[in-house]
Amino acid sequence: MHHAHIDKFAYQDSPIHRLDPRAKLAVTLFGTLAIASLPRFSPDLAFYTWLGPFALLVLGRIPLRFAAKHIAWTLPFVLVLALTSLWYDKTPTTILFGPLLWQSTLGWLKCLTLTAKFIGSMLALIALISTTRFSDLLMVLQRWHVPEILVIQLGFLYRYIFVLIDKAHHTVRARTTRTLKRLAPKQELRIGTAMIGSVLIQSLDTSTRITQAMQARGFVGQWHSPKQFDMKRGDWLFLGLATLYIGMLMYLSHLVGSVNSVRPT
């Protein structure tokens, strides 16, 4: 079955794809931390965080529509939480933005900042995942001393998610083609759990065969890993630029000052 694979872009080629996965992962982690530590009432700073990931997406030839769709998918949940700020923080304030003057509340600032931060960290994550092969990410984790058994588990999970999603789809489709009307809840539940149960049994059978395949190729319990990475000149340049960028964000954030529980009296 042909998937609109979330990871299809990771297997393309571009200057960003060729960057060392360790550098990309480290930059994404620190970048996300930086975004989180930005002050709460500065949507402009939060907006600046979009620039870096945006550049990576464009240079990585990742369609922006794809990123936008992904963000739109998860935005509603965060939006609900961000909007609560409007209700619960009605401290009056004046917002000046260039020629615009807006008598508003702190809640609005908080809401905007939160939303902008969310989009920024999402863009960073999407930039990482759509330009880095998952198997390479796993190798980075292994290099960074993540327990081997977790890395193996992640590898198998990644590999078989799509296989089992297919199985689940087929099962659901088979059910749908035989559905003429909505049945009583108890019956629906029974059918639904039977579908889940049948996929579970198929999974157990598949796992037996996978074990056979592993043993047939000499596996006796000791896991080995191939391939290593080298940092090239381009990777160091990327790291340098990213550090500069994140550094600037942190400096601006420091200038503005962190706003924790300052309350109007």
Place this chain on the structure above:
Amino acid sequence: MHMANELLSVPVAAGTFAIASLGLGLVCRKVKEAATTDQLGLMGILGAFVFSAQMINLPLPGLPGTSGHLIGAVLLAILLGPHAGALIVSSIVIVQCLLFQDGGLLALGCNMINMALVPAYLGYALYRLILHQATDTWRFNLAVMTAALITVLVSAILVPIQTAVSGVLTLPFRTFVWTMVSVHLVIGLMEGLITIAVLAYVKQIKPDILSLNQKSTCDNRSRLLVATLAIFTLLLCAVFSLYASDKPDGLEWSYAERPEQPEFQSVVLPHEQADTVETLQSKYTLLPAYTKRPTPIGHINAQDVALSRGWTSFAGVMGALTTMIVIWGVAWCLRKKRATA
């Protein structure tokens, strides 16, 4: 139930990440000890199974038009034991975060604790405690249902706690807890029902399904149970105390100023420093004086400064936007050139 980055403060994110990493490290060691070579593939596949099972929607009884789905942590803990269960669900949480952007990168620690570590161990402990050595179906169903319901509720309550400790959101603790608990009550019931039904179905076809766990059972069962239940009780007390405290944000009350108690020494920054921060803020933030605190002598007119700052941010944002458009434009031109070449 996947938390986004924005609910957490950096210290809480870092702290929970550390706790989760430690927990996961221990889990990995336990699994490595107990797992046989056969089980590597099994764990991977069952993880993928739970992932795909979450996509099969089931109608919620009594609530027309809505549907729920299996979460699977308790199912895995029952099938393969708490260690393997915790490992598998942790891997699912990680993949959901990375590949499907479900849950933020910084919230991984919290999400792993809430959805993997706690449900697997607590669920298993409750299941074993209630089932004990009984073999009848009624007891089994009760054990599964209790385990599922309570773990779902506990996971749900952890989210407001972690959010409250972070102090990022202005949502009051009580409201948050109530919303989470009421929604997850139904989800917990569903989880219990589906888990029971799935296990019953599979037992018909593969009667030995529950003995998969034999090899990977935690060795010192009673110690684990006691530890799990102790943590659970502590958690319950924490929730209760946070909830029952007078002020909605009890944490802040403990360290901020208390005008009604003039002798109380607040642990917040002394006034001069606080004022400097505020001066800086009024200089550099978008907004002019939002605090009505009396300003110190020699203070610059906040309004004037804010006006100039207002243009600074405007220029900054426009600059960033322009840069993005330029990057995109250049890339577009290059792509056109390459296509026609």
Place this chain on the structure above:
Amino acid sequence: MNAIDIRDFSFHYPDGTPALNHVSLSIAHGEKVMLIGPNGAGKSSLLLAMSGFAQGTGSVQVDGLKVTKRNLKAIRRVLGCCLENPDDQLFMPSLYEDIAFGPLNMGLPETEITERVTQALATVGLADKANKPPHHLSAGQKRAAAIATVLSMNPKIITLDEPDGSLDPRHRIQLQKLLKSLTQTLILATCNMNFAYAIADRVVLVDQGQIVADDTPQAIMTHKLLLEEHGLELPTL
């Protein structure tokens, strides 16, 4: 010394159903043998017995080594098996890792592993797909990749269970060409008469857990009555 020596081998499924019933078969090195027969005949079980996954009564020898727990490691270096479903065979997150899995387990050095993987990929025509994950490959490519995972171990004998299953004509022909070009001893189970006829030196007809006929392709494939009696059809030549 034969590649495969099976003497009086019987094997039951876990639920008691007999799979193989006093089967004897010898295959010399270099032969390309097709196991044909209807579904449930025991073809897969025979292949499992050769790979050491079926414990039964009687004796199975692979390249002179008796199939026992102690000899399994050595046997797996000599005999590579391709399962029916390539999704079961390809279990790593990238093709490179899948093909390198066998050589890594053999304890070979890094440079030799890279060489073997490159060679295996080239042989099956997937040289540019090394970094792809298996779920990005088409059915035909997965089949070829599954064979590559076995080739990288440089086995003397390769068993394949219905390798032509769900392949379109183009990919089936590609697979035919590939298998014909291999120098290893091949033992293939299939229901597809044309496929078998194109590759085989020798055809073994299996039905109800027993070997019914064992002859040249010409002898068996033209015997209409025999084929129909065992639920098969004449190849369209």
